[in-house]
Amino acid sequence: DGMSTAFKASKGKGHPVIGLLAEYDALPNGHSCGHNLISAWAYGVAAFLAEKLHDGTIEVYGTPAEEGIGEYSGSKVKLADDGVFGKTDVVLGMHPSDVWAVGSASYSDVSYLLTFKGKAAHAADSPEAGINALDAAVLAYTGINFMRDSIKTDKHPVIGMYFRGAGTATNVVPERALLEVDLRSTSVNSLKQMAEKMKRIAKSSAEAFGCSMDIEPTSPVYQGYKINSTLDGLLGETLSAKNLEFTTITDDIIPSGSTDEGNVSRVVPTGHIDVKISPEGTPGHSDEFRKYADPTKAIQSLEIGIEAATNACLRILGDPSIVTSAREEFDKKQ
Template sequence: MSTTLLSHFEDFKEHMYEISQYIGKNPELGNEEFKACEILTKTLKEYGFQVKANIVDQPTAFEAVYDSGKPGPRIAFMSEYDALPEIGHACGHNLIGTMGMAAGIALSKEVSRTGGAVYVYGTPAEETRGAKVTMAEQGIFDHLDAAIMCHPSSNYRESGSSLAMDAIEFAFTGKTAHAAAAPEEGINALDAVIQTFNGINALRQHVTPDVRIHGVIPEGGKAANVVPDYAVAHFYVRASTRDSVNQVVEKVKNCAKGAALATGAQLSISNYEYSYDNMITNNALSDAFTESLLELGVDKKEIKEKVGGGSLDMGNVSHKVPSIHPYIKISETPIIGHTREFRDASLSRSGFEGMYTGAKAMALTGLRILTDESLLEDIKLECKA
């Protein structure tokens, strides 16, 4: 049956290449991916999927389903397609968007005999306000038996953990004054921001090694001879679990509150992006994906363990349904995400070929779930443990 499944990929391979190139050469920022959303949903409809657009009140989010009408597992593939400012698809989301769709289309051609249903989710703005967060909160994934996505890289890596993350804004309001003639009349909002940074830097020696806190000052005043009456700091606070992030965030907020008290500035605290939960990999599902890679001829020695570091909105999905987020090799030379070199690899033919291996492995993993009751049971039991 796997041979039949893989043969489907050859039927539409060049079409998928054209789509990945179109998305890659028309980069769109998060929640602005109208061209990418249109071509993906149009293609899925052409292959028999029922598509709901504008889900969770996000115009570039969608749900596509191919239901066999027979009982069976419900398998979902995730598609991302947002780009980065200035450097375009330097995280390879043109490949991720196409990969999830290709896997879904291929597997849909098998469910008439296996039973079950195949879903493809269009999930905008992973780099900023990830739609998977809202989807998870609203129960979009609750009915699924497995959620699968794959990310481009310069190595094959197993699905692993990711860091939970909060994006915190500290906005300080002070009082303007002439910085030389009457500084005593002013309340310096920028000083409050700087004191916040100093407080957080002192905090670093009292947190666990998994914690990451990093920030910038998007607003800090306009002229050196005017006491700034408004200043803003943006911080990402990350840790290995949601509970740890929550604890550290309270300490970080206290640093800002102390800075406000010390300077006399008024403080406003908010989240400027969605909060991401840590990724919980389902190991039974991950092992099935690795077996699929091996079936496709990937050398086991090339598949490395995942080392955590960043944050993913797929983490929020993994708290709702058995999930994996492995990495697929698209380059023979080392490349780092969010660089022009990564963008170029994502637009190359060899990058596409690597992506297509990932799509095949995703579909094969889905087929294993559809046809192996014991695997599905292992996946479910792990979630209950």
């Protein structure tokens, strides 16, 4: 599908077809989200099943840029939209964490880059000759921030912003300012309303100062996760057998982030396991979490995650009714 760092590997024939999601992108400070372990997990599960596969198919999907950085930002969105999972019966995903959990909750999410364009002039000698793009961006920032007061709180709106750049010197009226805006909500419809309101505020702010403005999406829309308790329950069986304390994510839990895996869960029944690799409370995307994502430190937890998913896959391969139950649950949910 035109993504040079994506891949699909498969073995077997016929149904059920089980997909495993592999991620491998890093952040600027390295693997502080542990995606290196996700690809290792997918490989481990697939390698074990390949030796025992009689009927059915195992697929591994290599999915770049989950973090929304780079050319293939949110690759699973495109894969899902292009029908790549159209013949897949169920999908399993994994993520390193500071707790054991099955299931996933995620926000619907989209990001935009707002570019305000004004006119440079000497800030002391002839400020009236300039058009201050930064002032327009600051007004937009303030207005977008106030959106929180007009959005239904039951959709748990989240707004994140930062100035990517503005101006060149204090004695020059800024002729260009860049504001990046990230919008999240537990509802796709609510997210669309937030985006429409944000665009109106940004446009009005630009017009108020006589600026022109461009709005460019910097990521595709990440959709909220459709939980499948049938598949999550299978993943939890191994954790229970090992007497591990774990959380079962349900629809009423407020998300803590966003993932393009949510888009996959919207087109095919998807189960998910979080693998505990660090002490509880260790923040993701931190240098501290990166240290725990070292495979030599995470290997024992990774092996348990592989075992849990492998056992779930063996159950699915041996009992077609599980796929039926997962699909029925999937079809009933919005």
